[in-house]
Amino acid sequence: MAITRYRYDDPRANFPSFIKALFALKTAPGPGDVGNLYDWYVQRHSYFAWNTHAHGANSFLPWHRRFLMEFEADLRTHNPDKSVEVSIPYWDWYVDPMGAELFTVDSFGPAVEPEENGKGFFDENVWPINVGVVSGRRLTRRLNKMPELMKRSGANYTRYREALEINPHDEIHMAFKGQMMTAASPNDPTFWLHHAQLDKLWAEWQVMNGIDNYPERDGDNLGPGDIMKPFDVEVSSVFDIRHLTLSQPDDASVAYAAKL
Numbered sequence: 001m002a003i004t005r006y007r008y009d010d011p012r013a014n015f016p017s018f019i020k021a022l023f024a025l026k027t028a029p030g031p032g033d034v035g036n037l038y039d040w041y042v043q044r045h046s047y048f049a050w051n052t053h054a055h056g057a058n059s060f061l062p063w064h065r066r067f068l069m070e071f072e073a074d075l076r077t078h079n080p081d082k083s084v085e086v087s088i089p090y091w092d093w094y095v096d097p098m099g100a101e102l103f104t105v106d107s108f109g110p111a112v113e114p115e116e117n118g119k120g121f122f123d124e125n126v127w128p129i130n131v132g133v134v135s136g137r138r139l140t141r142r143l144n145k146m147p148e149l150m151k152r153s154g155a156n157y158t159r160y161r162e163a164l165e166i167n168p169h170d171e172i173h174m175a176f177k178g179q180m181m182t183a184a185s186p187n188d189p190t191f192w193l194h195h196a197q198l199d200k201l202w203a204e205w206q207v208m209n210g211i212d213n214y215p216e217r218d219g220d221n222l223g224p225g226d227i228m229k230p231f232d233v234e235v236s237s238v239f240d241i242r243h244l245t246l247s248q249p250d251d252a253s254v255a256y257a258a259k260l
């Protein structure tokens with residue numbers, strides 16, 4: 001299974017089909033006591049946010065790579081447009097910091113004006129917030145100003161990961177406020193586009209600095225051979241996005257296409 005991810009405004013991203021697939025997950029039955037499959041992902045992220053080294057540790061990037069892969073596999077399984085391939089689009093906030101064609105009333109809904117949140121695709125009648133409810137069931141964003149985003153480089157993985165996680169990753173989550181700044185951040189589908197961009201940056205960094213450029217275990221930082229919870233795969237299993245093992249015997253590869 002070869003998956004290509006595109007910029008959200010690239011026609012090849014099949015953005016309308018991606019949206020339909022999101023809604024298919026939001027109505028598909030979820031495991032356990034979770035109402036639907038989409039919310040199961042929200043709950044998983046929320047639950048495992050701070051007790052599995054998913055954040056604030058070196059496995060931040062591998063953990064989210066695996067999380068996106070599993071979510072994307074479910075998107076593809078439940079995609080109602082069987083003739084169209086869907087993948088997680090990315091939002092390149094370096095070149096498109098305000099998501100000009102994303103945060104509109106005809107798409108994800110505005111990011112800036114609180115009173116208009118909930119307009120766009122994710123009206124609370126069709127996209128209620130069920131996990132990590134703080135105040136109300138409506139998706140909210142208050143992105144008053146996009147932070148100044150740092151470009152990250154350097155061949156030392158630990159320093160690169162730390163810097164990338166703080167700014168741009170954390171800074172963008174915080175700037176959105178609303179659900180995006182909570183552990184239940186996947187409630188806002190912006191999460192997937194944000195993390196696809198981060199994963200793309202890591203993939204590009206790996207090409208320059210080594211696919212296996214990842215430090216050994218150190219305290220709370222998992223090493224390449226350690227098991228990532230809740231996925232039960234080794235950290236190193238996601239190093240090479242061209243050769244990923246999703247579930248035996250189905251191998252997957254992920255590629256990022258540049259904008260046409």
Ligand SMILES: [Cu+2]
Nearest residue numbers: 045054055064
């Ligand atoms: Cu996260």
